[in-house]
Amino acid sequence: MNNTGSALSKITKDRDRTNILKKHEQNLLAFLVQHIPSWINSDMLTAFGLAGSFVTAASFILATYFHHSLLLFGILGFALNWFGDSLDGRLAYFRNRPRKWYGFSLDFTVDWLTNILIGLGYIVYVGGKWELLGFGFVVLYGWAMMTALLRYKIVDKYTIDSGILGPTEVRIIISMFLMVEVIWQGSIVYSGTLACVILFIINIIDSLKLLKIADSRDKEEKDAKKSA
DSSP states (O other), X not given: OOHHHHHHHHXXXXXXXXXXXXXXXXXXXXXHHTTSXXXXXXXXXHHHHHHHHHHHHHHHHHHHHTOGXXXXXXXXXXXXXXXXXXXXXXXXXXXXXXXXXXXXXXXXXXXXXXXXXXXXXXXXXXXXXXXXXXHHHHHHHHHHHHHHHHHHHHHSOOOOOBTTBOHHHHHHHHHHHHHHHHHSTTTHHHHHHHHHHHHHHHHHHHHHHHHHHHHHHHHHHHHHHHHO
């Protein structure tokens, strides 16, 4: 097995991914973990990812008070966020220094902060009645995070994807929305509405699937108690 293949096996063994960019993303991560300087640790990468979220939030504020083209800095923010958020845990596993529950707790906390920052940035930028879209996005993405936590509790398998969409695809889609907004100012309220509608539908589907799984587990545990 070559170095990349060995790295890939280390960084993917604890997570079930279904997103459309899975293969390319994991190969890139396997390459990157081999070239990150030894003095950089997972906590530094987590902080780096959170800093990217602040950059994205700041891009909305700068675009509000100066020029809407400054939204393009938000794309840089998403890139920084992907780098830190995707590599922090993978680096720990690659170096055989995983802190499963510490990393899990820290990741969810930082992801929630990221969600809030982007929502607040959007609210500042659109203003007026469209502010509700920013609030809606925070709530709906929070719902998706809660579903992931519940799934982990019920099936003991951690997955951050919903079908072919994962955090990476969401970052890319929102980045595309930002680019379109720079070209066609005002379009972000329509793309924001579309994002909320799609996220709502995905959450409903995932929640129904989760309830079905939970019901099956209840029956299995009930039968096991009877047998005992």
